[in-house]
Amino acid sequence: MIIKRPQDLRPSEITRESAYLSRRAFTRALAAGTALAAAPALASSLQDELTPESIVTSYNNFYEFGLDKGDPAKYAHEMVTEPWKVRVTGEAEKTGEYDLESILRGLDVEERIYRFRCVEAWSMVVPWMGVPLSKVLSRFAPTSKARYVAFETLHRPSQMRGQRALFSGLDWPYVEGLRMDEAMHPLTLLVTGVYGKPLPNQNGAPWRLMVPWKYGFKSGKSIVRIHFTETQPKTTWNLSAPREYGFYANVNPQVDHPRWSQAQERRLPASFFSAKQPTLMFNGYGEQVASLYSGMDLRRYF
Ligand SMILES: Nc1nc2c(c(=O)[nH]1)N[C@H]1C(S)=C(S)[C@@H](COP(=O)(O)O)O[C@H]1N2
Ligand SMILES: [Mo]
Numbered sequence: 001m002i003i004k005r006p007q008d009l010r011p012s013e014i015t016r017e018s019a020y021l022s023r024r025a026f027t028r029a030l031a032a033g034t035a036l037a038a039a040p041a042l043a044s045s046l047q048d049e050l051t052p053e054s055i056v057t058s059y060n061n062f063y064e065f066g067l068d069k070g071d072p073a074k075y076a077h078e079m080v081t082e083p084w085k086v087r088v089t090g091e092a093e094k095t096g097e098y099d100l101e102s103i104l105r106g107l108d109v110e111e112r113i114y115r116f117r118c119v120e121a122w123s124m125v126v127p128w129m130g131v132p133l134s135k136v137l138s139r140f141a142p143t144s145k146a147r148y149v150a151f152e153t154l155h156r157p158s159q160m161r162g163q164r165a166l167f168s169g170l171d172w173p174y175v176e177g178l179r180m181d182e183a184m185h186p187l188t189l190l191v192t193g194v195y196g197k198p199l200p201n202q203n204g205a206p207w208r209l210m211v212p213w214k215y216g217f218k219s220g221k222s223i224v225r226i227h228f229t230e231t232q233p234k235t236t237w238n239l240s241a242p243r244e245y246g247f248y249a250n251v252n253p254q255v256d257h258p259r260w261s262q263a264q265e266r267r268l269p270a271s272f273f274s275a276k277q278p279t280l281m282f283n284g285y286g287e288q289v290a291s292l293y294s295g296m297d298l299r300r301y302f
Contacts, residue, residue, distance in 0.1 A: 079154070212283055
């Protein structure tokens, strides 16, 4: 099997011309045999301009390094990402501690251009590189009791200054979770690179989640533990402000955050004066994911 690592991509293969990139990613998805799942998402990005790499890697939320959007780019280099161990626990046959490298061995890295919508009402369009989460989770043979999967991210105050801060905003470690069918959905990626390069620390090296139809906070960075569970796991933002942040966190222009509207977003790069654009249901991925939530009251399960 071919392992296509982000490093193997020549920088000259990367362009900001979005239509070209989408076509190229589409071809690559075809080659990887995942065209059916990947094609609609990629095709619908055709009208979207890519957010410049310089912004993707310098305007970040990663509270482990501080509350300011510029803090992660300034301080995340203090985090050591090699070697990287991942603990797998709970309702699965193959639990234990693994090297990240051994988990990813033999899996094809694909490029996926995804819209990414933060709960704070800004958005980006990013060429991520990664492997479908489903392929990784299958390796651990989850049992029939695994109805949810929880992700825990790195807790290492010596290298993460936000975790040493008096007011760090959150409790550590950062925890997130998905229902198993959301986790196994072909759009859900484990990201290992961006813009054809290995993932910068500020974006969640060495690997982070990307769930494009959910608000950004569901996409935990620098993951060190995968826990399969029968019951819905606790999640960091829900613990910190339960009225404001739910477990599902599906992008939904019709359900406002208690303190602001979610109907519109500012696409980065943006100035204070640039126009907002309408936010799309499920961030524009409704055709692929709406069926996961049929019959659910999305106001209640926000
Ligand atoms: N471990 C961890 N993961 C995290 C966060 C965080 O503070 N800590 N912030 C989340 C939020 S709110 C967003 S919007 C995205 C930002 O990802 P980006 O900086 O790569 O754009 O990361 C998410 N993952
Ligand atoms: Mo966010």
